[in-house]
Amino acid sequence: MCGRGCPAPPSSPSPPSSPRFPSPVRSRGRGAAVERSPPSAPPSEPGAPPVPLAPSTRNPRKPNFLIIMTDDQDQLLNSTHRAYMPLLNSLIADEGLQLRNFAISTSTCCPSRTSLLTGLFTHNHDITSNLGPYGGYSKFQQLNLDVRDTWLPTQLQSAGYSTYLVGKFLNEFDAGPGQRCPRGFDVLDALVEPYIYTYWGPAFSKNCGPLEQFGFNDYSTDLIRDKTLQYIREAATKDQPFFMQVAPIAPHVRCNGHNQEDSGKSCDNPLPATRHKKRFQDIPLPSSANLFQPLPEEFRSRLIDNDWQLAEGERKETKLSGTYRMRQRSLLAVDEMLGDIVNELYAQNMLDDTYIIYTSDNGYHLGNHDSNQGKVFPWEEDIRVPFFIRGPGIPRGVVSDYQTTMVDVPATVLALAGAEVPGSWDGYPIPFHRIMPDTYTPRLSAAPYDFSVPGASGPYIRDAQPIEMWIYKPGAACNMLNYRSVRVCTSYLAFGSPSAYRAAFIAASRDGTQRGSTIGLGNLLFSAAERTIAGDSMGTDLAAVAAAGGGQGTTGTCYKYTSWCWGGKELYDLALDPAEIDSRIDDPRAARLVGRLDAMMAVIGHCRGDRCREAYSAIVGEKGVLNLEELMDPKYDNVFDRLPRLAFRSCSPENRNDEYTWYQ
Numbered sequence: 069m070c071g072r073g074c075p076a077p078p079s080s081p082s083p084p085s086s087p088r089f090p091s092p093v094r095s096r097g098r099g100a101a102v103e104r105s106p107p108s109a110p111p112s113e114p115g116a117p118p119v120p121l122a123p124s125t126r127n128p129r130k131p132n133f134l135i136i137m138t139d140d141q142d143q144l145l146n147s148t149h150r151a152y153m154p155l156l157n158s159l160i161a162d163e164g165l166q167l168r169n170f171a172i173s174t175s176t177c178c179p180s181r182t183s184l185l186t187g188l189f190t191h192n193h194d195i196t197s198n199l200g201p202y203g204g205y206s207k208f209q210q211l212n213l214d215v216r217d218t219w220l221p222t223q224l225q226s227a228g229y230s231t232y233l234v235g236k237f238l239n240e241f242d243a244g245p246g247q248r249c250p251r252g253f254d255v256l257d258a259l260v261e262p263y264i265y266t267y268w269g270p271a272f273s274k275n276c277g278p279l280e281q282f283g284f285n286d287y288s289t290d291l292i293r294d295k296t297l298q299y300i301r302e303a304a305t306k307d308q309p310f311f312m313q314v315a316p317i318a319p320h321v322r323c324n325g326h327n328q329e330d331s332g333k334s335c336d337n338p339l340p341a342t343r344h345k346k347r348f349q350d351i352p353l354p355s356s357a358n359l360f361q362p363l364p365e366e367f368r369s370r371l372i373d374n375d376w377q378l379a380e381g382e383r384k385e386t387k388l389s390g391t392y393r394m395r396q397r398s399l400l401a402v403d404e405m406l407g408d409i410v411n412e413l414y415a416q417n418m419l420d421d422t423y424i425i426y427t428s429d430n431g432y433h434l435g436n437h438d439s440n441q442g443k444v445f446p447w448e449e450d451i452r453v454p455f456f457i458r459g460p461g462i463p464r465g466v467v468s469d470y471q472t473t474m475v476d477v478p479a480t481v482l483a484l485a486g487a488e489v490p491g492s493w494d495g496y497p498i499p500f501h502r503i504m505p506d507t508y509t510p511r512l513s514a515a516p517y518d519f520s521v522p523g524a525s526g527p528y529i530r531d532a533q534p535i536e537m538w539i540y541k542p543g544a545a546c547n548m549l550n551y552r553s554v555r556v557c558t559s560y561l562a563f564g565s566p567s568a569y570r571a572a573f574i575a576a577s578r579d580g581t582q583r584g585s586t587i588g589l590g591n592l593l594f595s596a597a598e599r600t601i602a603g604d605s606m607g608t609d610l611a612a613v614a615a616a617g618g619g620q621g622t623t624g625t626c627y628k629y630t631s632w633c634w635g636g637k638e639l640y641d642l643a644l645d646p647a648e649i650d651s652r653i654d655d656p657r658a659a660r661l662v663g664r665l666d667a668m669m670a671v672i673g674h675c676r677g678d679r680c681r682e683a684y685s686a687i688v689g690e691k692g693v694l695n696l697e698e699l700m701d702p703k704y705d706n707v708f709d710r711l712p713r714l715a716f717r718s719c720s721p722e723n724r725n726d727e728y729t730w731y732q
Contacts, residue, residue, distance in 0.1 A: 132422040139320035141428035143452040155407040164458025175450040180429040183474040187493030197540040204240035221252025227487040235315030249276035265323035267339040289401040304416040319395035340397035353389040357647035423459030494680040540721040553630035554669040558696040566623040629665035633719035663708035
């Protein structure tokens with residue numbers, strides 16, 4: 069039975085009956101697409117594991133790529149639930165793969181979006197903020213990132229692709245006639261300042277041409293949908309594949325005029341399409357163990373704004389529940405847009421040859437750790453985002469807890485396109501065939517999943533990623549603070565037996581289901597059988613896979629180790645403490661682990677290119693060390709006894725040499 073926070077199913081739109089193709093979705097906004105009725109495919113046989121799709125042999129050309137990137141959409145507060153986004157689930161999740169452990173390395177808009185387009189971590193592309201002088205479009209122009217060989221759009225053009233971007237490019241984008249336009253796009257139809265976060269009456273500039281201003285009856289997501297469908301039709305007439313990034317602003321806060329969110333001034337809740345204004349009237353804010361749970365004073369005084377303390381008890385929950393409902397309403401138009409896109413790809417005979425990726429630039433917190441609402445922190449709510457992919461060769465209906473991050477997405481795109489992945493990139497293609505349940509591996513061809521990347525000495529599985537932030541939020545308590553963190557997913561268990569970790573996983577899964585939150589899910593490396601026992605119902609029911617696979621898998625956890633510029637340090641075991649309440653930094657059992665995580669943080673927080681893929685060997689000098697379990701071997705203890713710990717000289721809102729570290 070659903071407990072507090074479990075969402076009520078929406079009255080409409082109903083999820084389509086077919087698991088393969090959408091029933092026509094009628095978006096009643098401006099310029100709605102022509103209705104189509106693609107044939108329905110029979111549902112998968114009950115009880116059978118999902119069937120991997122084979123790459124299409126109908127069309128020998130390279131695959132297309134369509135990436136839908138929302139803005140500030142959470143993973144842990146249930147925003148992608150079937151009750152809220154039925155088409156995302158029926159058309160992408162059920163038809164492809166969900167990576168629930170996808171975590172952003174810098175939890176704010178511009179740094180994350182730049183990582184997608186450059187394949188670089190924030191410490192390498194240096195867009196550290198949403199606003200100048202440290203970030204935004206002004207810093208992008210200053211750095212000339214689109215001129216470098218790491219720029220994804222020009223890499224794809226060199227590989228024979230038409231390239232499109234529709235919607236949000238970067239904050240402060242106001243290019244017009246006479247200004248240099250970002251390179252690498254056949255079409256850049258981008259939202260421009262001061263209208264980027266104006267839900268009604270936005271303005272666009274196509275290829276940096278004259279401003280295209282829409283009226284106050286024109287809804288931003290519907291306009292982006294119409295433009296996307298137009299460009300899909302255009303791409304269908306070309307004798308080359310396409311890459312298209314579709315970037316609606318939902319569920320970001322509404323800001324009339326220049327984005328004020330990071331300037332210390334307030335924006336307001338997102339606005340839904342008129343047709344969705346009365347949806348989700350009674351859904352509450354999802355609960356979790358850290359909801360309105362105060363931070364330790366050392367952190368609270370530095371991170372949480374004083375004005376948030378004025379709203380106590382029910383006033384907090386009432387306010388944030390209203391915000392939550394508006395966020396979910398604003399995503400309904402995105403869900404409908406997704407249905408129209410799939411319809412159009414089908415109508416153009418391109419669906420089977422197109423990889424569709426759905427993700428967000430960063431997550432979002434609402435009352436977690438007794439903070440108001442927002443992002444920028446290393447908390448799971450802020451860094452974990454949705455990630456779904458369907459396309460040629462991707463198994464249907466599979467949920468994986470493999471950890472990956474934004475810099476891996478462009479590497480995956482280039483690899484699937486058959487292009488060489490630049491050695492200067494920090495990411496590595498997602499190794500689809502290595503992260504699937506055993507049930508699938510005989511049915512997956514090694515090609516195109518085994519990728520060669522310069523600097524990699526062997527098969528690569530990402531178990532570690534940096535989390536890094538230089539906070540620039542004038543007027544906020546956390547302004548001008550910075551931190552480094554490393555997040556490692558591993559089978560090394562520091563604080564208990566495998567049975568204790570399995571029990572914690574089951575408890576967290578059931579608790580998350582009851583609270584209407586996914587917190588505690590997607591962190592761990594458990595077998596399908598253990599997921600089923602836990603009542604882990606995210607995504608497709610994996611009972612059949614468990615029966616076929618025997619249910620014996622690796623028990624694992626993810627550790628998060630953070631060092632703040634003022635000297636504070638934290639260590640969380642996300643299996644035993646998914647809400648990040650009980651720091652284990654002073655636990656004697658953590659001593660050897662902390663030494664290794666600190667060294668790993670130093671390397672992966674400053675790495676470039678191939679060193680980001682061979683971080684462990686930078687510490688111990690051996691190419692064969694590929695994961696934390698191997699690094700925990702006692703034979704390396706003397707190495708870590710000698711290494712100094714990372715420390716900050718000062719707090720800073722910019723990426724500069726202000727750290728004491730053995731690795732640079």
